[in-house]
Amino acid sequence: MAEDADHFAIAGRRLASRLLLGTSRYPSPAALADCVARAGPGLLTVSVRRSAGGGNAFYELLKEAGPPLVPNTAGCRTVAEACRTASMARELLGTNWVKLELIGDDETQAPDPFALVEAAEQLLREDYVVLAYCTEDLALCTRLAPIGSGQGLNHPERLALLRQRLAGSVLVVDAGIGRPSDAAAAMELGYDAVLLNTAVALAREPAPMAAAFRAAVDAGRTAYRAGIMPRHDMAQPSTLAPDIPVERYHPHKETQTQ
Template identity: 45%
Template sequence: MQDSFSIYGTKLNSRLFVGSALYPSPQIMQDAIKASGAQVVTLSISRQNPQQQGGQNFWSIIQSLGVHLLPNTAGCHSVKDAVNMAKMSREIFQTDWVKLELVGDDYNLQPDPIDLVKAAEILLNDGFKVLPYCTDDLVIARHLVELGCEVLMPWGSPIGTGKGLLNPYALQAIRDRFPDITLIVDSGIGVPSHAVQAMEMGYDAILLNTAIAHANQPERMAIAFKKAIEAGRGAYLAGPMAEQKSANPSTPTIDSPFWHHSA
């Protein structure tokens, strides 16, 4: 039985979203994306505009993969810039999906929580299906949900750091508070075990780029993440054992069968 979920009504079977930047070559990117089994690929109009010279080859590769496109507003520092980039992306890539990114501080590229909410409201009212990249702040998450966002993408840690889930409590609080909202951990995932941890919490998917693109063998790392996400999801559905305060023997002797061996 397929364990599917949906993004604004679009059914997906793969819970791994991957980025299209930073790969050593277009061919390695293509091989890694195929190996990952991802059905959603993120891309930025600021880096891969198919209407500009040099962008056509990249665009052809992405189209050949038959994936859903998730344009992002990477690099935007204001509401106006983010909204304008989203509108250009919709026209060029022919999708109303947008991963809304709005940098609040260049030190750790933390999303600006206030302007993010403002931009999300504008784009939702314009018919966009907004996937906001936010911090793990529960109150900001609530504001985004109340505006109409059906998907949230809280960070695990600052983008590109590979530090994993710095605040598991905060991420778990968002999951528990919004059981019916699609939640995707985005940024900071460095190794497959980080992805397993997020999926065991009940998160719906993982979005990553650098961890695959910068691996010594991107295709092999893509496969590792694919399996990790499947393992984490399976563990969440199975239900983990409760932690105990003291040791308990896994093979109790009372009321258990006894086999006697005689020489």
């Protein structure tokens, strides 16, 4: 296993980490900066919104933090709205990357898959790198490949199927991750990265939680690459009793005879 060769890239750009972090809902700008330092994220997501006139401090803080900034289209409900937001974000941040969100239902924030595909196609024609925020529907994700993101781990079997069917695509699990074990589980399924926000920002102590998620993403990824043992229906002792021949634990292994 070539651990040192496990690079992660989206659209040909190498990212420093498989943990991606949102910038919303932290108790303070200083807390956000601490979390970025502890998480070491591959990128930071931001939004673009009406300005209050001044306020360059947030931008300076993020620039200082270091990871690339990726704008989202949070709150957009139509294709036109999302494409305009992406265009303004592109000028604002000087990036053609966009996390495309198109909300179909206010109560659940569930994405509108039809508008999402239409907007993604339009943005791809305009040379954007589109990270589409979608559900784990196989046909939908196939349309949105190479890059998609799922909603948490509510349906791990669907996520596993998606990973299997879209083996060559970059797949990120986003939203619905509450604890580090969720992040590790997503990575164990072979997902390329995890995008988090609230689980860190709303922790009692966000910075240590950021560190915990970093460790969990690393653990899950390493486990996936190491090859997780298949599930067994019957228990097998992991310690060999001295009076039982080794062959009895490994009946498939040929006994060495001389």
